[in-house]
Amino acid sequence: MAYDGLFIKSQIVEIKGLILNEHISKITQRSHKEVDFHIRKNNKNYVFTLSANPNFPYMLLSTNDTNNLSTPPSFCMLLRKYLQGGLIKEIKQVGSENDSNNNYEHCLERIVKIDIENINENGDISTYYVYFEIMGKYSNAVITDSNNTILDVLLKSNTENKRLAPKETYTTASVANKSEILSETVDGFIKNINDEIALSKINNESIDISNIISKRYAGLSKPLVLHILLEYLQSINVNVSTENFNYESINNHFTNNIDYEKLFVYITNYLNDILNNINIIKPTINYKNDKPSDFYLFKLNTYQGELETFENINSCLKTFIENKFQNINDSNDKKNLQTIIKSLYVKLNKKLDIYKKDLAKCDDAEKYKNYGELVSCFGYDNSMIKDGILTCKDYNNNDEAVSIPIDESLSIAKNVEKYYDKYNKLKRTKDNVEKLIIEANDKLEHLNSIEQSLELSNDKNDIYLIKEEILNYFDEANKIQSLNKQKSDLRDRNSNKSKNKTNSKQGLNYNIHHYKSSSGIDIYVGKNNLQNEYLTFTMASADDTWLHIKNATGSHVIIKKPYELLDDKTLVEAASLAAYFSEKRNETKATVDYTLRKELKKAKGKSPGFCIYHKNYSINVKPEILINEI
Numbered sequence: 001m002a003y004d005g006l007f008i009k010s011q012i013v014e015i016k017g018l019i020l021n022e023h024i025s026k027i028t029q030r031s032h033k034e035v036d037f038h039i040r041k042n043n044k045n046y047v048f049t050l051s052a053n054p055n056f057p058y059m060l061l062s063t064n065d066t067n068n069l070s071t072p073p074s075f076c077m078l079l080r081k082y083l084q085g086g087l088i089k090e091i092k093q094v095g096s097e098n099d100s101n102n103n104y105e106h107c108l109e110r111i112v113k114i115d116i117e118n119i120n121e122n123g124d125i126s127t128y129y130v131y132f133e134i135m136g137k138y139s140n141a142v143i144t145d146s147n148n149t150i151l152d153v154l155l156k157s158n159t160e161n162k163r164l165a166p167k168e169t170y171t172t173a174s175v176a177n178k179s180e181i182l183s184e185t186v187d188g189f190i191k192n193i194n195d196e197i198a199l200s201k202i203n204n205e206s207i208d209i210s211n212i213i214s215k216r217y218a219g220l221s222k223p224l225v226l227h228i229l230l231e232y233l234q235s236i237n238v239n240v241s242t243e244n245f246n247y248e249s250i251n252n253h254f255t256n257n258i259d260y261e262k263l264f265v266y267i268t269n270y271l272n273d274i275l276n277n278i279n280i281i282k283p284t285i286n287y288k289n290d291k292p293s294d295f296y297l298f299k300l301n302t303y304q305g306e307l308e309t310f311e312n313i314n315s316c317l318k319t320f321i322e323n324k325f326q327n328i329n330d331s332n333d334k335k336n337l338q339t340i341i342k343s344l345y346v347k348l349n350k351k352l353d354i355y356k357k358d359l360a361k362c363d364d365a366e367k368y369k370n371y372g373e374l375v376s377c378f379g380y381d382n383s384m385i386k387d388g389i390l391t392c393k394d395y396n397n398n399d400e401a402v403s404i405p406i407d408e409s410l411s412i413a414k415n416v417e418k419y420y421d422k423y424n425k426l427k428r429t430k431d432n433v434e435k436l437i438i439e440a441n442d443k444l445e446h447l448n449s450i451e452q453s454l455e456l457s458n459d460k461n462d463i464y465l466i467k468e469e470i471l472n473y474f475d476e477a478n479k480i481q482s483l484n485k486q487k488s489d490l491r492d493r494n495s496n497k498s499k500n501k502t503n504s505k506q507g508l509n510y511n512i513h514h515y516k517s518s519s520g521i522d523i524y525v526g527k528n529n530l531q532n533e534y535l536t537f538t539m540a541s542a543d544d545t546w547l548h549i550k551n552a553t554g555s556h557v558i559i560k561k562p563y564e565l566l567d568d569k570t571l572v573e574a575a576s577l578a579a580y581f582s583e584k585r586n587e588t589k590a591t592v593d594y595t596l597r598k599e600l601k602k603a604k605g606k607s608p609g610f611c612i613y614h615k616n617y618s619i620n621v622k623p624e625i626l627i628n629e630i
Helices: 005-019 074-083 186-202 209-216 222-235 247-251 257-276 313-378 412-456 460-473 475-479 481-495 529-539 568-580
Strands: 024-031 034-041 044-051 058-062 087-093 111-119 125-133 140-144 150-153 284-288 291-296 306-309 389-394 400-405 513-516 522-526 545-549 556-559 590-596 617-621
Touching (some): 005 044, 005 058, 005 257, 005 313, 058 313, 074 125, 074 140, 074 150, 186 209, 209 222, 222 247, 284 313, 313 412, 313 460, 460 529, 522 568, 556 568, 568 590, 568 617
Antiparallel strands (some): 034 044, 044 058, 125 140, 284 291, 389 400, 513 522, 545 556, 545 590, 590 617
């Protein structure tokens, strides 16, 4: 992703045009890695976001409402103390240069400095600085006073070597260590290129001009440099394919200092043209397989696939984040849930092993009952007892001789009672353990259905529902430390839901998946247990057609018509969905049961989505998606 210094510089120009010399009305945090400055201008609310999320750090100006943390972190409270009500005086990029020389105009480093004037606690006007370092996993936001003394940082864990520790003087010396190409000389550029080439040869590494320039100069991403190189080669009539280019074919055209000098002039002119004509750029998102893969200020030559252009930079970035970045979050959530499910499998299987061992011990129950009967029958004949052992015939086992221990300190009646007590205790234990084994097996079956749902799920709401299901139906999950924060995040999310279809009782956003058959009939699919439960027993009507994979875990599918009135094509399309969203999706053929919704009954004591039916028909189909989701 080309969120580089040039993009940031252009973005700052757009942001300054909207919020410079405006007051900060409110400061909030939507997460522990993001801070929002709220600005109101011309009866319109703006939110200026600084996100230090290591997956994709960014800043963004939008008009979106935000879902804030229920308890503001200490960093947020300190920002409110010093900055709320303050005036935004300047936003700029800074590097290792001295700001007093105004060299920041040529700076492409990914460090943004925001100057804010506010009245301090003594009633005087004071200037505070917020530095936002966009450095991948080391990204952070810092607030300092007018002397650049650090007051606090957003992410305390990113304060290695005490560089960002409170009361230290803020400096960019150790992070802004690249050269600025717009302040560079021709000789300096040539020297940097030759130094890197010499180093590559020493290390026996391949020479990549685009990588060298990106590595040596601040704010120039490799995709941008590749684009400029291809533009330059085309400008000198060198035919290089933008679709199937390779780095070696590019590098072959840069072999001496004259080539490097011409390239340097072209690059600096190219960058200056962009910065001097910021109003004519066309921010673009590149899509691959219907998913956003990259974005930039304009279409890069390396882009392949579909493109979407935007009128302004922030709307482009906002769209990209809402799609691509959400996919990253969903992917992480999915991996976390997969880890939790594995832990639950281990815990449940360990419990099951213990229960089975306990059950094996209960096999002696009938033996003790038999001992009680025999002692009651023969124990009063002293001639049959010798050295504390009663020897008699076992009339319950073909009159075989049996030896039964007798406690001679107790009466025969007490010995009988003792054996019956052992029998009753083991019988109760057996009954309880058998129930626990059934419960553990049910949970394993439930967990298997959740695992199948998660494997098929790529929708963020589906993943949240699966997370909710695990929390509500598996007490063991609450003991897994990694789930605790997810539980808190989920509650925060549910408390702020307002847009999609909701269940008013539970506040859950079921967001049932909706398809249209080729005949125009509505088909609904539940892709996890909570959706299945809601779809079948709340949303569906009695005469709707219900479909489910036969003898396996899978989705509930509802067709909004009785099966007697369906055309064959609609039935096949719906059955194919039921087969595809099941654990038999990889088979060439699968059997799907279908019946009317009114034929179903909830399975008593079972987890959500489990039901029973006795009257049904079946159809064999190929697991596939034949129709598009609406």
